[in-house]
Amino acid sequence: MTRRITVLAGGVGGARFTRGLLRAEPEASVTVVANTGDDLWLAGLRVCPDLDSLMYTLGGISDDERGWGRRDESERVSAELNAYGVGWPWFTLGDLDIGTHIARTSMLRDGLPLSAVTERVAARWNLGARLLPATDDEVETLVTVAADGGATERVHFEEWWVRTRATRPALAFTQANVAASRPAPGVLDAIADADLVMIAPSNPVVSIGTILGIPGIADAVRQTDAPVVGVSPIIGGAVVRGMADACLTAIGVETSAEAVGQHYGARRHGGLIDAWLVDSVDASATRALEAAGLRAHARPLWFTTVDETAAIAADAIALATS
């Protein structure tokens, strides 16, 4: 029987991990539950950075050298928007990318939920996986930062992340309207009915954390009959990509493979994962992780090539199902 694998994933890291997984398990039926906390309205367009990173990477049209967006991009429309004073001058959208945003926004304005829009838009590309937004509701991540005079202010995650490169210390992350949000159709079933659930090496706070914060999803992960395995986004105390350390600090979690594994916690003790794959440099952490109730294994975790990423995914599967 076809193995059903469900991956919780953020953007670029989650996309590359999933690409490797699809190479390791070409026969599997893979569902990706994508973070939507980075989504935003910009110049009247609905931009979904993580869904698009996943779609472009799995569709084979991503700009892997630059690390985001589509290959062969141009930025003529963004230049016009800047000149008209519309949008964020520090948040450049490529022209091909804007095509996606216009198509998506048009369908949303027609009344389709994001999950249906995502299915339609993704149908153009041969992803090899089903792509689901974690929720159809607008649950945007806001970052609380210090303001003048001892006050605080909240800015959209993308403003904090892209404009200020996460240099303003984050005091807290909140997901607007998350309490009233619901998982998108298919998300809970994809977790409950899976043969294996994987947590991609994405930002534990603003990517995976946002997915798990949507009421019902964390419980589904805790309760699924499938084993749950995670891959550490931290190698040797440093973030592989992005600025997850600035996020982990805000929630009081040390930037280490062990601490993030403990943060997710063992399902047998009420946590979210059964197994946790760490890098070879973090091999010394496996004993403490195992003492905490997790199966743990160390191996190189750098996504140097798609084949190497596939080997990492295969090892994660082996760890979870051995």
Place this chain on the structure above:
Amino acid sequence: MTRRITVLAGGVGGARFTRGLLRAEPEASVTVVANTGDDLWLAGLRVCPDLDSLMYTLGGISDDERGWGRRDESERVSAELNAYGVGWPWFTLGDLDIGTHIARTSMLRDGLPLSAVTERVAARWNLGARLLPATDDEVETLVTVAADGGATERVHFEEWWVRTRATRPALAFTQANVAASRPAPGVLDAIADADLVMIAPSNPVVSIGTILGIPGIADAVRQTDAPVVGVSPIIGGAVVRGMADACLTAIGVETSAEAVGQHYGARRHGGLIDAWLVDSVDASATRALEAAGLRAHARPLWFTTVDETAAIAADAIALATS
């Protein structure tokens, strides 16, 4: 004192006429009241073809060789939209042009009326004239055409015009919601307070006709103290550009300079104009036009160069104010 001139105009023809007028009267304070009947929602974007033709032409960024849109255009976004199945594959929007549409739509979604949006968008360019939409309301021109089995159907003007090149005989033109529409702020004053009102050589039915169909505008033209002069869009029984003949036929007006002048009619007899400029080949029509109460004059009306267009505008002014 600065001469205040108000022009009622459609897209390309109206834009070129106004460009000539501005060269002929560089000191004048010119207001252009633009047709908005061609406007449409396309892929969730508000597209205003005539406002944009005016803005691009007066701003010196139009593609005069192609005859529409902006110079140095590319069409990468439209190709994406087609591939996603969004929008009209036969209605291609340039990338730079889409920048305008996104900026406009974003401001409209923020709650600004079209007139305020137009002012903001146009502020980027040095138009040399004030650009006003005829109305802030959505008054889109629909074309009634024959359908299978003796039935009729109504299609958006742009679909009839661009997709079928006006080849389906038009049975009628209607402006959706026109009865409830109001002139945009400034339009009635621009007509009432003008020293001269000019009707550009635009489509008398779907451009000028739509403007005049907005409640209050035709009365303002009838009642203004300023002389009103029109320039014929018909030369020698043929349309200079576009397919106005297909429109005139639908409303029972012959495609001739004389018939269009009579269609507007002399203000002294309850009509809309005082003077009507026709091409030299239509010189024989001036006697009948004068008998109908119009001042009429014949001279070459081809917009061969901006200077020649300026000379046409100057002759129209002279005819109206002599």
